[in-house]
Amino acid sequence: MAVVSTAVVGVAVVVLVPKAPGWKRVEASFFAGDVFADVFPGLLRAFWLDVKIFAWSAPCILALAMLIALARNVRSPALFPLRLLAALYTDVFRGVPVILTIYLIGFGIPGLGLERPWNSPLLWGSMALVLAYSAYVAEVFRAGIESVHEGQRAAARSLGMSSRQTMTSVVLPQAVRRVVPALMNDMISLQKDVALVSLIGPIELLRQADVDKSLNANFTPYVAAAMIFLAVTIPLTRLADYLLHRQRRRTGATAVA
Amino acid sequence: MNGNGVREVALPKVELRHVTKAFGERVVLDEFDLVVDDGEVVCLIGASGSGKSTVLRCINLLEPIDDGEIFLDGNDIAMPGLDPDPIRQRIGIVFQQFNLFPHRSVLDNVTMAPRKVLGRGKAESAASATVLLTRFGLRDKADAYPDQLSGGQQQRVAIVRALAMRPEVMLLDEITSSLDPELVGEVLDVVRELKREGMTMLIATHEMAFAREIADRVCFLHDGVLLESGRPSELFDRPQQERTRQFLARVTGVTAR
Ligand SMILES: Nc1ncnc2c1ncn2[C@@H]1O[C@H](COP(=O)(O)OP(=O)(O)OP(=O)(O)O)[C@@H](O)[C@H]1O
Ligand SMILES: [Mg+2]
Numbered sequence: 001m002a003v004v005s006t007a008v009v010g011v012a013v014v015v016l017v018p019k020a021p022g023w024k025r026v027e028a029s030f031f032a033g034d035v036f037a038d039v040f041p042g043l044l045r046a047f048w049l050d051v052k053i054f055a056w057s058a059p060c061i062l063a064l065a066m067l068i069a070l071a072r073n074v075r076s077p078a079l080f081p082l083r084l085l086a087a088l089y090t091d092v093f094r095g096v097p098v099i100l101t102i103y104l105i106g107f108g109i110p111g112l113g114l115e116r117p118w119n120s121p122l123l124w125g126s127m128a129l130v131l132a133y134s135a136y137v138a139e140v141f142r143a144g145i146e147s148v149h150e151g152q153r154a155a156a157r158s159l160g161m162s163s164r165q166t167m168t169s170v171v172l173p174q175a176v177r178r179v180v181p182a183l184m185n186d187m188i189s190l191q192k193d194v195a196l197v198s199l200i201g202p203i204e205l206l207r208q209a210d211v212d213k214s215l216n217a218n219f220t221p222y223v224a225a226a227m228i229f230l231a232v233t234i235p236l237t238r239l240a241d242y243l244l245h246r247q248r249r250r251t252g253a254t255a256v257a
Numbered sequence: 258m259n260g261n262g263v264r265e266v267a268l269p270k271v272e273l274r275h276v277t278k279a280f281g282e283r284v285v286l287d288e289f290d291l292v293v294d295d296g297e298v299v300c301l302i303g304a305s306g307s308g309k310s311t312v313l314r315c316i317n318l319l320e321p322i323d324d325g326e327i328f329l330d331g332n333d334i335a336m337p338g339l340d341p342d343p344i345r346q347r348i349g350i351v352f353q354q355f356n357l358f359p360h361r362s363v364l365d366n367v368t369m370a371p372r373k374v375l376g377r378g379k380a381e382s383a384a385s386a387t388v389l390l391t392r393f394g395l396r397d398k399a400d401a402y403p404d405q406l407s408g409g410q411q412q413r414v415a416i417v418r419a420l421a422m423r424p425e426v427m428l429l430d431e432i433t434s435s436l437d438p439e440l441v442g443e444v445l446d447v448v449r450e451l452k453r454e455g456m457t458m459l460i461a462t463h464e465m466a467f468a469r470e471i472a473d474r475v476c477f478l479h480d481g482v483l484l485e486s487g488r489p490s491e492l493f494d495r496p497q498q499e500r501t502r503q504f505l506a507r508v509t510g511v512t513a514r
Pocket of ligand 1: 304
């Protein structure tokens with residue numbers, strides 16, 4: 001049944017859309033085969049920069065987010081200011097649109113007139129991504145930590161384990177396992193938001209597509225760029241869904257969002 | 258007895274003096290006194306909410322007390338500022354909900370604290386863990402994960418895990434209350450075995466028949482106060498307090514096993 005209905009809808013789209021009055025114009029400016037063949041290799045090369053930004057930002061995000069989550073979890077009253085600071089951090093960076101963070105940091109800090117390499121928009125753009133995303137990811141980690149039952153902590157502490165040993169050997173392994181699907185989703189968003197860094201200069205995929213669009217007076221480069229993003233994000237999304245599904249089945253519980 | 262040649266009355270293994278504990282406004286232990294001698298098995302009985310678990314958790318320093326003193330071999334262990342970890346190593350506790358570490362195998366559950374806290378080697382701790390597991394009929398479960406075990410097996414692993422730290426006192430908090438009736442026996446057998454070895458134990462329980470059988474002394478708690486204590490035959494057959502009589506009438510009427 002699902003197959004039949006999918007086929008019907010598919011055929012309808014293929015047959016009916018080209019019958020629309022403006023289709024010829026749209027086809028010429030969005031699906032021009034020659035423009036596509038022309039710009040595609042250059043776009044792929046530009047995408048390599050997205051991959052690089054992602055590759056160095058993601059580990060920094062995970063590490064910083066973990067530190068913030070741990071800071072939000074400290075129980076000692078003496079360290080309360082740390083806890084407050086971490087809470088403030090997540091509130092601020094989650095409350096500001098990512099793109100604004102990139103503008104403020106990416107234009108602001110190089111504007112201080114620093115020497116190379118400290119004036120690179122690529123560096124500060126990536127930094128802005130790290131700051132913004134670690135606030136989101138910290139909340140994911142924190143939810144994971146809080147989802148570990150208090151009895152686990154009590155059991156570990158009662159055996160004489162320190163609070164640090166309890167965290168690293170008992171709480172975190174369980175917490176991280178639970179949030180893997182949610183982390184995957186954040187990483188997929190990051191993969192897309194890397195393109196925002198282009199707004200402060202670096203020529204990555206989106207920016208390159210912009211340039212190609214102007215040169216060719218044609219929107220096909222955007223379609224090509226979208227296809228490149230999808231080629232990466234769709235498999236990742238499927239993987240994340242699969243992990244989530246497997247986890248639900250295994251624990252019989254809903255994972256932490 | 259101590260080493261300076263003077264004969265003294267043997268110190269109690271554990272002693273609580275005027276221990277007061279409140280959660281917010283609610284006073285849960287009110288100037289609570291209790292003495293457990295070396296090698297003695299003491300059962301705590303009383304209605305739900307009377308404070309049995311709280312007594313055990315305070316002794317294990319899982320709950321800070323508001324007032325009073327807790328002595329282990331004559332040393333006050335509840336003084337603020339003391340490092341709780343070395344003290345907890347000497348006191349084992351087993352919980353109603355087992356609280357095994359679900360992400361680690363049975364063997365790892367048992368060896369984790371000896372390795373992390375006492376710095377024992379992997380082979381050494383595995384060897385002593387295997388001896389303990391074998392003794393309690395769990396040898397073939399060493400590589401299993403907690404969720405592959407029955408409740409009775411899980412609880413026996415939890416006991417072995419506590420014993421692996423070679424504690425001087427064991428605190429058992431309703432360790433059979435979340436088990437199916439047919440699994441209760443195997444866990445109680447472990448407790449009998451520990452008594453034969455001369456382990457000092459403080460046991461919170463709803464199993465009156467078991468308390469009568471295993472206890473050297475039974476303590477009846479009511480609203481955070483030790484109302485009455487005595488040998489099982491005294492307390493069960495000739496309770497002095499009206500409250501004790503009411504409680505016993507109620508539970509033996511309902512839970513005749
Ligand atoms: N963490 C806590 N916060 C607030 N109140 C608590 C907490 N732990 C225990 N209490 C309260 O303290 C009282 C004594 O609880 P406790 O668990 O010691 O009773 P118990 O005798 O073990 O009962 P049960 O037989 O149900 O296990 C109860 O009224 C309980 O609600
Ligand atoms: Mg209790």
